[in-house]
Amino acid sequence: MPARVLIADNDENVRGLLAGWLEDVGYLCVPTDAGQALTAARERPVDAAVVGVTVPDQGGMFVLRTLRTQTEQVGVVVVAATPDFDVAVAANRLGAVDCLPWPSSAATVVESVRRAVEWRAARKVAEQTERRLAEEVTAGRRHLLDTIGRVEPESVPAVLLAVLEARSPETHDHCTRVSHSAVALAGSCNLAPDQVHAVRRAALLHDIGKIAIPDRLLDDTGPLTDVSLRLLRSHVEIGQAVLASVRSLEPIAEIVGATHERYDGTGYPAGLCAEAIPLPARIISVADAYDAMTSARRYSDPISHDEANAELVRQGGAQFDPDIVRAWLQMTELRRCS
Numbered sequence: 001m002p003a004r005v006l007i008a009d010n011d012e013n014v015r016g017l018l019a020g021w022l023e024d025v026g027y028l029c030v031p032t033d034a035g036q037a038l039t040a041a042r043e044r045p046v047d048a049a050v051v052g053v054t055v056p057d058q059g060g061m062f063v064l065r066t067l068r069t070q071t072e073q074v075g076v077v078v079v080a081a082t083p084d085f086d087v088a089v090a091a092n093r094l095g096a097v098d099c100l101p102w103p104s105s106a107a108t109v110v111e112s113v114r115r116a117v118e119w120r121a122a123r124k125v126a127e128q129t130e131r132r133l134a135e136e137v138t139a140g141r142r143h144l145l146d147t148i149g150r151v152e153p154e155s156v157p158a159v160l161l162a163v164l165e166a167r168s169p170e171t172h173d174h175c176t177r178v179s180h181s182a183v184a185l186a187g188s189c190n191l192a193p194d195q196v197h198a199v200r201r202a203a204l205l206h207d208i209g210k211i212a213i214p215d216r217l218l219d220d221t222g223p224l225t226d227v228s229l230r231l232l233r234s235h236v237e238i239g240q241a242v243l244a245s246v247r248s249l250e251p252i253a254e255i256v257g258a259t260h261e262r263y264d265g266t267g268y269p270a271g272l273c274a275e276a277i278p279l280p281a282r283i284i285s286v287a288d289a290y291d292a293m294t295s296a297r298r299y300s301d302p303i304s305h306d307e308a309n310a311e312l313v314r315q316g317g318a319q320f321d322p323d324i325v326r327a328w329l330q331m332t333e334l335r336r337c338s
Contacts, residue, residue, distance in 0.1 A: 010054070061091075077099075202255035213234075260285070309329060
């Protein structure tokens, strides 16, 4: 079935010329002026749109913005009668696939519309994939909660670690190393024994939410969409929710939920900053980052001890509590010299 292309331009001659070019190569065109464009798109979905913009008339920009916010799968090509850099930037920010000067050649317009149609097809596939991933994450969270609901509360940590090890030995080993380092760091920071114990348990379980995340999302080494990134990051909230569902683990649930917060407030999931982040979580964050940087992973090569420490220093005050970083450096230097 031929792709449907909306042509929204207030100049009837321009609409006719564009429609003729596109129909010659097999597209089904729906010519209309800017005032009727949105109604036409709502009445019958289109695969792409060519929208005319006449500066300073912003009618075309309104059509572009509305098409992209209300019908996100429509690829839009803007043709501007008096194009300049500002128009191109504005069109790009509003989600246009392309911004062409007018007049343009038939070949240029046809090629831009082809890219817009392909963009829509790719976006539909991506949205379907993201929808399936979201469903799998929801099901994984539910299954994880069901699993721990069937065991005695005192056995939950061991069960979670066993499931994590079976699912991802690499992640399980990472959690073990982080726990050892975080406990040593907590001791160097003179935390009370009960707090050191909390650090140990929280560090061991800080990644258990990843049990609910599909393997193909955990293993994806390419750039992530906003939706995929949000789903991947949800492992923190899932881990917190799982631990909070067991009374004896409630004290460490908040710690686990804050291990990806940043000292400058730009972390997730709550955007906590500085001392609002629980101290044990700030300690685990440093140990976690160090182990991630110095361990071999599918998507990155390990770096040296000194390179990792230099990165911790660079991120002190931004990602990490600078006092915790200083304590880490002192501790690791003493270990090196002993």
